[in-house]
Amino acid sequence: MLTDGVALTDHHCHGVVAADLDRPGFERLLGEGQRGTFDSAIGLAVRHWCAPILDLEPHADPERYLARRAELGWREATTRLLRAAGTTRWFLDTGFGSGRAEFAALAPGAVCEIVRLEQVAEQVITEIGAAKRPFEDIEIALRGRVRNAVGLKTIVAYRCGLDFPRTDSPPSTLVHERRLTDPATLGWLVGLGARIGAELGLPLQFHTGFGDTDLRLQSADPLLLSDFLHATAGSGLSVMLLHCWPFHRNAAYLAHAFDHVHLDLGLTIPYVGQRADAVLAEAFELAPFRALLYSSDGCGLPELHYLGALLWRRGLGRLLDEWIADDAITLADAERLVTAIASGNAARTYALAGD
Incomplete structure (x- = not known):
C-alpha cells in the first residue's frame, strides 16, 4: 500500500496508564462509555x-491477550506498541493523562505539548481563590504555559456545548468552580485562546463529535461553531476539529467553506475498525486535502495509539488503491496526498521549526 511505512505526526493524543491492568480496567479504557468491551469492532482490532x-497469534482470545500483556508488564507492552505505530512526532494534550516527560520516556520521536485551556483556568481559579483580577491571572498563566507548546485545545463541547457565547470581554464576576461549566466564562476563555493562537501562530483544537458520557452529543456538532468561524476567519487562527464522528461530513463542509478550518478523524478510526476506509471516504467528499490531518487520540491504552496509526494506514491505503484503479487519481498525486495528511499538513499548520 502507498501508506506502508509512511512516518506519522500524531497531532492529537494523550498519555498512557503506567500500570498493569486487569480485564475490567483494560475494558474501561477500550470504549468511550462507562464500560468498554472486547465484544466490539475495536476489541476485534x-x-x-x-x-x-506482544508475540501472540492474531485473534488471540481476550484472556490470553491480557495474560501476555501482564507477563510482559505495562512498560514493555507500551513501548512495543508505541514503537510499532511508526509515529515520529506526537502532540500530547497534557490536560488529561500523563505529562510530556512521562510519555516521552516511552514513545519514540519528538513529543510536543498541546495546552488545554480549561485546565489552565481551573488551576488558576483553585490557586487564587477570591483574587481581584482572576481573568488577568488566567491570561498570564496561559501565556506562560504556551511558550513551549505547539497548540491549544478546548473541551468546551463537554462543558457547555459548542454553541457557547462569543465574547472578548470577561464576565462581570467569576463563578468559582473547580470544574468550569459557566458558559460566560467558557466563552471568554475560548475567545482568549483564539486571540493568543492567532497572535502566536498556535492552532486551537476543539473536541467535536463523540466522547464519553459526560458529553451531550447533540451539543458537539461542529456546525455549532459556524458563527465562531465567521468571526475568526482572516484573524490568523487555525482551527482544528478533532474526531468529528458522526459529524465528520459536517466538519468536512466547514473545512471546505473556511480556509482556516482543519479536521481529523482521531479515535474514530480505531473504533470503527474495518470501516475506516468508508469513514475516510466520507470525510474526503468535501474537505480539501490540505485541511486533513492524522491523529490517533490514543488515551490510556497504547493499543489505541497503535491501532489509530495502523488502521488509518490501511483505510487510506485501500481507499487510494480504489481511486487509482478507477483512474480518479494519479499515483504521484496519491503519494503527495498521503505525505500531506500523514505529516506535511501538521508541519505547515503548526509551523514546526525545521519543517
Missing part, C-alpha cells in the same frame, strides 16, 4: 492487530 506485537 486489538485481538487481531495488537496480539502479534
Whole structure:
C-alpha cells in the first residue's frame, strides 16, 4: 500500500496508564462509555492487530491477550506498541493523562505539548481563590504555559456545548468552580485562546463529535461553531476539529467553506475498525486535502495509539488503491496526498521549526 511505512505526526493524543491492568480496567479504557468491551469492532482490532506485537497469534482470545500483556508488564507492552505505530512526532494534550516527560520516556520521536485551556483556568481559579483580577491571572498563566507548546485545545463541547457565547470581554464576576461549566466564562476563555493562537501562530483544537458520557452529543456538532468561524476567519487562527464522528461530513463542509478550518478523524478510526476506509471516504467528499490531518487520540491504552496509526494506514491505503484503479487519481498525486495528511499538513499548520 502507498501508506506502508509512511512516518506519522500524531497531532492529537494523550498519555498512557503506567500500570498493569486487569480485564475490567483494560475494558474501561477500550470504549468511550462507562464500560468498554472486547465484544466490539475495536476489541476485534486489538485481538487481531495488537496480539502479534506482544508475540501472540492474531485473534488471540481476550484472556490470553491480557495474560501476555501482564507477563510482559505495562512498560514493555507500551513501548512495543508505541514503537510499532511508526509515529515520529506526537502532540500530547497534557490536560488529561500523563505529562510530556512521562510519555516521552516511552514513545519514540519528538513529543510536543498541546495546552488545554480549561485546565489552565481551573488551576488558576483553585490557586487564587477570591483574587481581584482572576481573568488577568488566567491570561498570564496561559501565556506562560504556551511558550513551549505547539497548540491549544478546548473541551468546551463537554462543558457547555459548542454553541457557547462569543465574547472578548470577561464576565462581570467569576463563578468559582473547580470544574468550569459557566458558559460566560467558557466563552471568554475560548475567545482568549483564539486571540493568543492567532497572535502566536498556535492552532486551537476543539473536541467535536463523540466522547464519553459526560458529553451531550447533540451539543458537539461542529456546525455549532459556524458563527465562531465567521468571526475568526482572516484573524490568523487555525482551527482544528478533532474526531468529528458522526459529524465528520459536517466538519468536512466547514473545512471546505473556511480556509482556516482543519479536521481529523482521531479515535474514530480505531473504533470503527474495518470501516475506516468508508469513514475516510466520507470525510474526503468535501474537505480539501490540505485541511486533513492524522491523529490517533490514543488515551490510556497504547493499543489505541497503535491501532489509530495502523488502521488509518490501511483505510487510506485501500481507499487510494480504489481511486487509482478507477483512474480518479494519479499515483504521484496519491503519494503527495498521503505525505500531506500523514505529516506535511501538521508541519505547515503548526509551523514546526525545521519543517
